Amino acid sequence: MHITVCHCTWCQRRTGAAFGIEVVYKDEQIVFDGELSHYTHKSDESKRWLKVFFCPNCGTNLGFILEAATGIRTIAAGTFDDPSWINAKDYTFKHVYLKSKQTWSEIPDGVEKYQTHFRK
């Protein structure tokens, strides 16, 4: 559907980087083969839950589902075998939670920008 680049402080903590990059799908588009582990996070701001999935064998981040947006599932952009298909020419990049963006993180031109989230 689009790519969300989230600069919230929780994404900074969970990724250990300046932001999280999530490819957003309709939930029915994703099928996992095997058991997943998950962690349920409650947003400091909205108080809504978000379930982060990961591989129980190696800990790889396998994206999340959100209480705030039922019917969608994200996959972390860096976890595809070949993530080179993800590009700004073919997909809309939505940078969210810019209010907590790090000063050492630069936003490219031509992307959608939101101080909080495009979804209220």
Ligand SMILES: [Zn+2]
């Ligand atoms: Zn975030």
